[in-house]
Amino acid sequence: AAQLARFAAIGAMSTVGHLLLYAALSPALGAQAANALALLLCALANTAANRRLTFGHRGRGSALRHHGKGLVVFLIGLALTSGSLAALHHAAPSATHATDLAVLLAANLTATVLRFLLLRAWVFRA
Template sequence: STLLYLLLYSAARTAAGPQLANAAALLLSAVANTAANRRLTFGVRGRARAVRHQAQGLVVFAIGLALTSGSLAALGAANAAPGHSTELAVLVTANLAATVLRFLLFRAWVFPERRATPAKDHS
């Protein structure tokens, strides 16, 4: 999802400022990321609670947006005209921190029922 985010950001950045490009790229990749994590990481199948999971994912998105937007704002304060590669480096770092936080929030809050299921005894 970080690669998708960077591709979307780079595409949007050609037509918009860094904050708008960041928000758009993060929103689009967050919806895809929540769906992928729901199915692949946490093994949740079917439509039950899908809307709730996406709504919770949007809260997690807002936290990630605050992290990445704050990083871009700090970069802008330090350098009035940073290069695209510098923006990407700052965003990769911020996105990695957001990814760790997103996984922890998904595990503890969005998909806690997957952890609450007891393991089957095969003996």
């Protein structure tokens, strides 16, 4: 239960960070590039925080392997969020920025559940 609570707190902070970075970057970079950059930055921080706080891995041992697997998990999240934005912009080309954020929030919540399962079962497996 404590592991799940730590993961949820880190996930919530990552989701908020992703949405804030997306909102700041999208006017200059466009939706897809802003999403990718914001998600990458948050995924790196998320993996590092979960590695230490949720799964108890400290030091450099296995850090490169953990972050490499974390990048694979990131790509799954990127596919979900980018695919959701692409579907939204195809279905509603004039969707508002607020609608983008709502779609990203829903996609990010789905990605977070998958992320937890993959981190626990594959990336940080005992």
